[in-house]
Amino acid sequence: MLATTTFAASNSNPPNPAHKNSSQYPPFSSNSRAAHIVSITRRGLLASISIALTPFLTSPQPQIKNPTHYADFISLPDSEARGLFQMPPPRLTNRYFLVRAGESEYESLGIINTNPVAKTSVDNGLSEKGKKQTVRAALDLKSMGACEGNCWIWPSITQRAYQAAEIIAAVNGVNRSNIVPEYSFLDARGLGAYEGKKLDSISEVYASDSLSPNIKPPPIDDGTPNESVQDVFVRVTQLMSILETQYSEDTVVIVSPDSDNLSVLQAGLLGLELRRHTDLAFRPGEVRFVDASSIPTYKQPASAVYKCLNPPNCN
Structure with a gap:
């Protein structure tokens, strides 16, 4: 510890340098003021320096012209913050158009094909009928003024969906x-053991969907996932979270290879229980603007005992 001594004025004579016995410091006299011993530690020294330099190192804080508005902003509920997306959303920052790609080659043959391994295959591309359906969809989007402003097209990387996106972009x-391109969140719903069966057998899957969104199709060992409605709901919610965070006041055209992605997504956005997603089924090449007025008339589900208290999240 360092110590410094300060003295006040004194009436005593100054020391005589000629005398060897003279003290290095002036002697205390009876009428001299009391000496003050001030202790200085390293911590105190650093604190003093920081206090002295603070006004020069800190930038002036901006003045809040409307403190009430600012307080309202920082007190927004977490569910309304950007990036924390929940279904149904309290608001959407973008305009959304949902488009199902036209008929695929597999669909033209009446065969179910949902294995993601084959999603970029040429056989998963648009059939001749599917190309015509997609052109009509692109013209519908143009007549609706979908891409008159800043427009983004988000297709699945599945062959028919990406081909549809290219046609939509060219026309608009x-x-x-x-x-x-979206690599996973917009994959066609995996139908498990129904893979390779006739397209009409998908009605059995929808019959299970109407009972509970957690029922999965039977599994299969060829790599095709068996997804429930709830599984699809998780995927499309993640997609919307990305879109709502990445864009603001833009138009986003979502292009899906199948109907289930879009019907589950629309059910979630509108607050419908997920068992009813088939009421919102999309035809190949159909275009739909996300609008709350498009909620269909309620239909009593197959199970009269089952009640959904928190749509769209129902078990």
Whole structure:
């Protein structure tokens, strides 16, 4: 510890340097003021320096012109914060158009094909009928003014969905750089053991969906996932979270290879219970603007005992 001594004025004579016995410091006299011993530690020294330099190192804080508005902003509920997306959302920052791609080659043959391994296969591309359906969808989007402003097209990387996105972009004058391929969240719903069966057998899956969104199709060992409605709901919710975080006041055209992605997504956005997603089924090449007025008339589910208290999250 360092110590410094300070003295006040004194009436005593100054020390005589000629005398060897003279003290280094002036002697205390009876009428001299009391000496003050001030202790200085390293911590105190650093604190003093920081206090002295603070006004020069800190930038002035911006003034809040409307403190009431600012307080309202920072006190928003977590569910309304950007990036924390919940279904149904309290609001949407973008406009959304949902498009199902036209008929695929597999669908033209009446065969179910949902294995993601084959999603980029040419056989998963648009059939001749599917191309015509997609052109009509692109013209519908143009007549609706979907891409008159800033427009982004988000297709599944599945062959028919990406082909549909390219047709939509060409008809609506959208730059190809605005086509953003989605690699997993928009995959066609995996139907498990129904893979390779006739397309009409999908009605059995929908019969199970109407009972509970957690019922999965029977599994299979060829790599095809067996997804419940709830599984699809998780995927499309993650997709919407990305879109609502990445864009603001833009138009987003979502292009799906199948109907279930879009019907489950729309049910979630509108607050319908997920068992009713088949009421919102999309035809190949159908375009739909996300609008609350499009909620269909309620239909009593097959199970009259089952009640959904928190749509769309129902077990």
